[in-house]
Amino acid sequence: MTVMKRVVKPRTRRAKRGLEHRAPKITENTKQCLFFYGTKTSDSVRQCLKNFYSFKKQDGKYLQKKKRYLPFEDILPIEHLSQKYDASLFCTASHTKKRPNNIILGRMYDHHLLDMVELGLENYRALAEFKNEKISAGTKPCMVFCGTQFEDVTEFRKLKNLLIDFFRGVEAQAVRLQGFEHALQFTAIEGKVLFRSYRILLKKSGTRIPRVELEEIGPSLTLSLRRNKFASEDLMKRACRQPKQLKPKKVKNINRDVFGTKLGRVHMTKQDLGKLQTRKMKGLKKETNDKKENSESSNQEASASGPVDVDQ
Template sequence: MKVFKNKTRKGKRVLEDRAPKVNENDKTAIIVKGGHTSDIVTKALTDLYLLRKPLATHMKKKNPIHPFEDETPLTKFAAKFDTSLFLFGSNSKKRPNALIFGRLFDGQLLDMVELKITSFTPSSEFNVPKPVLGSKPCIVLEGTAFETDPTMKRVGSMFVDWFQGPKLDQVRLQGLESVAYLSTDGETISLRVYRTVLLKSNTTTPRVELRLMGPAIDFKLDRKKLADDALFKTACKQPKELNPKRRKNTSEDVMGNQLARIHIGKQRTDEIQTRKVKALRKPKPAKEAAAAPPAAAAEAMEE
């Protein structure tokens, strides 16, 4: 590999920003048009770019690339713009209206799937206000295939990477402006994007309604190129600094509450200082009571 050396302060900052970190930067994406595209593919790329913006770069020039035959051009574009996700759109007689979602690990291809658009409704046809630029959506995956099918697991993970947006510690209810809803029956994948509307209610929590904002896309899984389990496990590995230190006798339930077990010594109740009352006095031992002479014998001896 070619090693770049910084010659200026700006170059040093760029190389430091691209270097591996304990807390990585937000994932960015690059959107590339193929040599031949249709109106559906162009509008779909634009809508997906607006959902990903500003963590995305849209290349509007046509690039005659065939990713499943040679992914090198896409990896070069990703290295140039320092992105870890890419979206490629093309249209041909054999594979019409195709979108290729992919992600990279350490500058090399990790996963790549080709989805054929079977139904598409652009967001411009929905008269619903769009969310603020850079807002973080809520992602919903529905369908048992996302949990049981190995391929659909990777597809669901890839869509989560695509829609997750910037990393935040907390999100207030008013800041949750959109919902990305993905459902599957094992063969087709449906994408619906909703806008949340907060309405008045009789409680302190407002009533939430969802209004279809677009785009509304139905996909059909075509080709795929997935990494093996060993490489995928390596890509998901986290630094030791991010793993919380395990504390003894502690656990965490489903709701995130921390539970702990406390060990205490044996309580010695006979050593506890109590109030000196007649009822709490200790009785005399049996031997001392038997050894003491009776009161009548003691009087006779005195006489």
């Protein structure tokens, strides 16, 4: 028995635009993120969820309706929300006796779970506790990762990849220096991640290069790793596949180093040093064939006549 897949046909122009927005593209839309929490939460995780949402207002959706979400036990309700709002990222909060102040970050591929990480919230200070000027909404952050665990430990390395995907926002080819005002620092130490948020201040230095200062604006928190569910290598490879149109054309013998410097290898044929152009001097000037023949014939006649007596 075969099941025919229902084809959705738009009846209005608005529905047609919505289907075109959701359709696959060569360059995908900015990833949307869903923020929601379960029936039991604490003030800390609710405030943390709102602070994260303030960083992603441009491409986020905050759901205030409480519902019992258990991603590690049943992911189907979250996959349904992902398909409904066309979202690829989600952040949910909960609080239980077994796992207090719990935050789960996850992402989807084709509206199905790709991977997610459960984090414990500690030493939390909200945005409102820092009495200073905040950044403007929608600012693209600069992310700094400190600690060898982000490179050596598999869980931290995959967590780093998830955090970059979660906070990076709109993809930009170039960034204006004056609009570069937000920095997020993640420090891995003793199995935990310290999260800090700074406002970048560009002050006068007397030269063309400004003097950079950092002012902490919050939130400030410590995250500890709990449960995780990472994607398999095959699924991750399929999710990261790029279309042929976006792949750069490979140029032979040209590559780039870690700093982006273009390096090339030049292949030359074997050179004939006899035809090498040198500085034009009379001593290095080549004789013509006629002069060579005349000089050779005169030398032969002189040798045949024998020695000549100068006194005669």
